Amino acid sequence: MLLDAPVSNFVYSSFSFFGSVRGGELPGRWFVTALAEVGCDEPAVRQTLYRMERSGELLSRREGREKLYRVTGYAQGEITAGTGKIFDPPAPWDGHWTLLHARFEKAERMHRERLQVLLQVEGFANLGPGLYIHPRPRGERVLAAVDPAVRERVIALRGERVGEEPDTRFIARHWDLPALACRYRDALGELDRIARETGRRCAEVEAFRRRFEVVLRFLRVAWDDPDLPADLLPPDWAGTAARERAEELYRRFLPGALRFGDRVLADIGHASPVALRR
Secondary structure (H helix, E strand, C coil): CHHHCCHHHHHHHHHHHCHHHCCCCEEHHHHHHHHHHHCCCHHHHHHHHHHHHHCCCEEEEEECCEEEEEECHHHHHHHHHHHHHHHCCCCCCCCCEEEEEECCCHHHHHHHHHHHHHHHHHCCEEEECCEEEECCCCHHHHHHHCCHHHHHHEEEEEECCCCCCCHHHHHHHHCCHHHHHHHHHHHHHHHHHHHHHCCCCCCHHHHHHHHHHHHHHHHHHHCCCCCCCHHHCCCCCHHHHHHHHHHHHHHHHHHHHHHHHHHHHHHCCCCCCCCCCC
16 A cells, blocks of 8 residues: 555655654655655655655755755645644534635646645635635635745635525535545554554554554545534544544554654764654
């Protein structure tokens, strides 16, 4: 399953769990060395870093012969949304909806594409050209991720939906929850298998691999989850059990994965491991 995942998924996930607590920047050599342990070869890693920089997902700078990478605001927004899908349980609903309108110039295509990806991760439904809706108050989070140079192109509003159509019917027209529930049940079975195969303690490199496996298996489904408030979900929502198991396993493997990441930093001679900040 790990080999089937795009290398960019490993890059995002690496920034999420490791780069975020190691100063926000990671050397290109760290990715080459560390991701070899999950089957990503050096040419694929370097090509992915280059492509992500060109597409507005990464920024880089030189420090001697070393090239350091950090995520852009758009990419950080996707990381925040992905992390929230694991650690944030559904919250009560205030009955209001977020309506977001975005309109970019032709020369701003990259910004439009990055925003569309972010809105998909955040679970927004598309109502028409440049118009999106979601029941959660996510406008400020989305706006914070948009490049300041084009932020005025995006407008976010919060208010009530009027009309006779029930919320449940409106949701059914825009989000396929039954299909998503089936996928969550399959994912839960895979997460249970991982739990059976691994104990509370395992080697650092194994924890590094398993943390990726947990994240990728869960987010393969959760990425398509609109993350609706609990009030709008069906009874016995399958995503709840899958999220709880994913969070449990993530926390189990995180310490070993961090130690492995630090060992790679030390091995490539970039810097001494710094103290955790979370």
